[in-house]
Amino acid sequence: MDQIVNVNEFQELAKLVLPKMYYEFYSGGAEDEHTLKENVEAFTRIMFRPRVLVDVSKIDTSTSILGYPISAPIMIAPTAMHMLAHPEGETATAKSAAACNTIMIDISKDEEL
Incomplete structure (x- = not known):
C-alpha cells in the first residue's frame, strides 16, 4: 500500500501492525456496539458531489x-x-x-x- 486514501485502508493497516487485542480494543465499541454500527451506517449516507x-x-x-x-x-x-x-x-x-x-x-x- 503506497498511500492510505480512506479510513478503511487505515484500519486494514492497523490490523496488520497492532497486536490482535489492541486492534480489537480500537476497532470495537461499547456494549452491543449499537452506536458504532449507527456511525458506520451514517457515514455511508454521506455523499460528496464532485465538482469538475x-x-x-x-x-x-x-x-x-x-x-x-x-x-x-x-x-x-x-x-x-x-x-x-x-x-x-x-x-x-x-x-x-x-x-x-x-x-x-x-x-x-x-x-x-
Whole structure:
C-alpha cells in the first residue's frame, strides 16, 4: 500500500501492525456496539458531489469552534489508551492536533462529566 486514501485502508493497516487485542480494543465499541454500527451506517449516507473544472487552488477550509480558529472542521474526539499504538500516547496525538491546527478534545479522568 503506497498511500492510505480512506479510513478503511487505515484500519486494514492497523490490523496488520497492532497486536490482535489492541486492534480489537480500537476497532470495537461499547456494549452491543449499537452506536458504532449507527456511525458506520451514517457515514455511508454521506455523499460528496464532485465538482469538475473548478479552481480549488484557493479553497480555505478553516473555521472556528467556540472562537478558536482551526484549519478545517475536523477535530479529534476524546479517546483513550493511545499508548497501545504509540509510545508517546495522548501526548503524540496532542502534538499532531497542534501541528494540524485543530482541536483535540480531552476529558480528564479527574473531571466529572
